[in-house]
Amino acid sequence: PYDVLVIGGGPAGASAxxxxxxxxxxxxxxxxxxxxxxxxxxSIENFISVKHTEGPKLASSLEEHVKEYKVDxxxxxxxxxxEKKDLVEIELENxxxxxxKTVILSTGARWRNVGVPGEAExxxxxxxxxxxxxxxxxxxxDVAVIGGGNSGIEAAIDLAGIVNHVTVLEFMPxxxxxxxxxxxxxxxxxxxxxxxxQSKEITGTDSVNGITYIERETGEEHHIKLAGVFVQxxxxxxxxxxxxxxxxxxFGEIVVDKRGATNVPGVFAAGDCTDSAYKQIIISMGSxxxxxxxxxxxxxxx
Ligand code: FAD
Numbered sequence: 001p002y003d004v005l006v007i008g009g010g011p012a013g014a015s016a017x018x019x020x021x022x023x024x025x026x027x028x029x030x031x032x033x034x035x036x037x038x039x040x041x042x043s044i045e046n047f048i049s050v051k052h053t054e055g056p057k058l059a060s061s062l063e064e065h066v067k068e069y070k071v072d073x074x075x076x077x078x079x080x081x082x083e084k085k086d087l088v089e090i091e092l093e094n095x096x097x098x099x100x101k102t103v104i105l106s107t108g109a110r111w112r113n114v115g116v117p118g119e120a121e122x123x124x125x126x127x128x129x130x131x132x133x134x135x136x137x138x139x140x141x142d143v144a145v146i147g148g149g150n151s152g153i154e155a156a157i158d159l160a161g162i163v164n165h166v167t168v169l170e171f172m173p174x175x176x177x178x179x180x181x182x183x184x185x186x187x188x189x190x191x192x193x194x195x196x197x198q199s200k201e202i203t204g205t206d207s208v209n210g211i212t213y214i215e216r217e218t219g220e221e222h223h224i225k226l227a228g229v230f231v232q233x234x235x236x237x238x239x240x241x242x243x244x245x246x247x248x249x250x251f252g253e254i255v256v257d258k259r260g261a262t263n264v265p266g267v268f269a270a271g272d273c274t275d276s277a278y279k280q281i282i283i284s285m286g287s288x289x290x291x292x293x294x295x296x297x298x299x300x301x302x
Pocket of ligand 1: 007008009010011012013030031032033034035036037038040041042043044045046047077078079080106107108109110111129130133134238241270271272273279280281282284
């Protein structure tokens with residue numbers, strides 16, 4: 001069996017695998033798509049000490065760094081079941097069952113898409129999902145935020161301090177964000193809130209130049225000129241496959257303690273699939289390191 005088996009090959013998983021392997025213990029990593037979300041990221045400017053990089057480049061550095069160590073890398077493999085017996089068993093979609101004394105879950109998350117024309121076409125060309133990552137790219141320009149929940153309104157408040165103007169588009173007749181966030185939002189001079197509207201299309205040529213929406217009550221169609229659209233309708237953790245095997249929040253996030261331990265002895269978790277407060281590359285890597293050290297500590301004591 002493995003001492004540490006990491007499930008997920010994004011920043012959290014790569015970091016966990018390196019920290020585990022450096023303890024000289026038997027380490028494996030299973031990844032559906034090594035690199036994870038950063039494979040879909042154009043430019044990265046907040047990975048501290050690296051002024052600028054690109055997602056695919058960082059992904060290949062992660063893989064190279066992991067391969068410096070004795071780690072069994074099982075790429076293009078998906079885990080479909082976890083069961084805690086004496087050891088922790090992970091069943092893969094190809095039918096194989098891997099056994100390990102400890103497991104680190106780092107299966108990440110994905111942003112929910114609005115699914116309107118232009119969204120996929122202009123991804124990284126004006127369509128963005130992460131205000132902490134891409135907000136500064138729109139300094140002085142006009143942007144929209146789709147989604148009036150907490151993440152949408154937090155994004156709008158954040159962006160209002162950087163960009164020229166923010167338009168919030170909410171499908172429902174009311175914003176769902178906490179009232180303290182709404183109060184803050186409405187106190188800002190450069191924000192417009194459109195409620196009960198349906199985003200119809202993100203328009204552009206080489207990059208985004210606007211958004212078309214429909215007023216749901218009247219059916220009237222409008223177009224606004226913009227340089228960017230932030231889609232903020234939810235980040236979904238890739239944890240459905242765990243079912244009830246590990247405790248998760250109502251949003252599906254794996255509940256971890258300060259050592260990255262879950263409610264199941266020997267099972268740890270790190271990165272965007274957990275209930276960590278913020279989801280970023282540098283935070284995922286830190287929590288991957290924490291979970292690996294937590295797992296090592298567990299091995300020493302058991
Ligand atoms: P992920 O990167 O999601 O990796 C999850 C891994 O698990 C992948 O390898 C996946 O294939 C694998 N996996 C999932 N399910 C299974 C399964 N069942 N079995 C096996 N493997 C599985 N953050 C920043 O700090 N700066 C930025 O500039 C930035 N820009 C971003 C731009 C975009 C477009 C996106 C989408 C995200 C951006 N982020 C950015 C966020 C950042 O990418 C994430 O916080 C980070 O990748 C999370 O790392 P992770 O390892 O937890 O998960």
